[in-house]
Amino acid sequence: MDYIKEKLITIGRPQAELVKKLQKEYGDKVIQEVTLDQVFSGMRGVVSLLTCTSKLDPEEGIRFRGYSIPELREKLPKLKEDGEPLPEGLFYLMLLGELPSHDDVKFLSQNWAERAKNIPPHVFNVIDSVPKSAHPMIQFNVAILAMSTESHFRRAFLAGLDKKEYWDPMYEGVMDLISRLPIIAAYIYRRVFHNEQYIDPDPSLDWAGNLAHMMGFDSEEVKRLMRLYMVIHADHEGGNVSAHTTHLVGSALSNPYYSFSAGMNGLAGPLHGMANQNVMHWLEKMMDELGTDSPTTEQVREFAKKTLDSGNVIPGYGHAVLRKTDPRFTVQLDFANKYIPDAPLIKLVKQVYEVVPEILVQTGKVKNPWPNVDAISGSLLSSYGITEYPVYTMLFGVSRALGVLTQLIWDRIYGLPIERPKSQTLDWFMEKVGFK
Ligand code: AMX
Secondary structure, three states, X not given: OOHHHHHHHHHHHHHHHHHHHHHHHHOOOOOOOOOHHHHHOOOOOOOXXXXXXXXXXXXXXXXXXXXXXXXXXXXXXXXXXXXXXOHHHHHHHHHHOOOOOHHHHHHHHHHHHHHHHHOOHHHHHHHHOOOOOXXXXXXXXXXXXXXXXHOHXXXXXXXXXXXXXXXXXXXXXXXXXXXXXXXXXXXXXXXXXXXXXXXXXXXXXXHHHHHHHXXXXXXXXXXXXXXXXXHHOOOOOOOOHHHHHHHHHHHXXXXXXXXXXXXXXXXXXXXXXXXXXXXXXXXXXXXXXXXOOOOOHHHHHHHHHHHHHOOOOOOOEOOOOOOOOOHHHHHHHHHHHHHOOOXXXXXXXXXXXXXXXXXXXXXXXXXXXXXXXXXXXHHHHHHOOOOOHHHHHHHHHHHHHHHHHHHHHXXXXXXXXXXXXXXXXXXXXXHHHOOO
């Protein structure tokens, strides 16, 4: 057993006991009242999930095991002092609840590089059988499902493993799956956009650095950006579509591949992860229609208004929980201001930021007029030469694996049951509220 796994279960067993005790002794305590409005508006604010990896504050944004993004940038191990934190470190933090050392991060980089060596050939055959024109998220997802032939969890379940031990094969499957996602994503990227000129992984590199390398970007700058991208997209507490779906499907004891694949289908929706690609289409359409790459701020304002008037949302703005500018937006803007302040797309992102919140406020209905993570991520990637918009959501997905799959291990440590909320008919709701 590797030492991280050993540490995990040493921490995990008492936590699992605590959850059981809490439920047994306080199970009948009322924690919240739910209104009809909450049910009809996508269960906003309804507390119904136990998630330990991260927590989202509407004003402050995401905290991973208590640490904000600026704190992570300061405290997580980096390869170079002025670089960005390694996603391996964030995984360690989310899994074990404590900050890793440089050695811990190195262990994970090496462990994942080793595990990534054994992707079965049929996975690539499955990708190759899908038309290149299919969206990368389709190709990514069929590859994830195809890898489930390797599931430790499925094998252990069939062999009759004691359910208290389910966390163990789940950990193995999650580690395998996370280790392999960069190879899968880079394969799809090179297949679709670089004429099948594949680049071998370099096992001496870190997980995100290797992804940049296999995509064909060997500069330190792109590796640095990839590390940041992988850290900030990793988790956003338990109720967002990709996290909730992964957790829900996992509650049926589906293996990590089935569970994560389900989450990725949710990430592919335009209101969730696909927004990063749609922001780029929106900016491109703006430049096309205006016939210029550097529109005036007034022109940007008019274009944004036109988008709203035509009954469309402005992608990259708004959020179901956040009520301030997303710190994941701010950190990317800081990064851009530091390294590429004059990039034309970054200038455009800033112009949009200047005018869109005010326009959204004027609608009188948008609860959060501020930018989210997707308002800038594509422009940043594109400014560094990763210009193929359809891969942006897939890169988001590679990162999101870190959080949602860590939580899946914890779900099995806690021994959470199959999820099954109650639904009611419209008549029931009408009767309940006394509708006349
Ligand atoms: N542009 C235009 N209208 C918007 C808007 C935006 N960016 N954000 C919200 N609205 C509208 C909603 O469509 C809704 O209109 P309706 O009453 O006519 O149906 C109204 O404002 C109230 O919505 P809300 O309570 O403020 O937001 P929500 O919780 O229902 O939805 C979100 C949140 C993110 C889906 C929404 O803000 C949106 O569609 N944003 C654009 C897409 C986007 O950027 N998604 C990425 C989110 C982050 C992520 O998951 N990656």
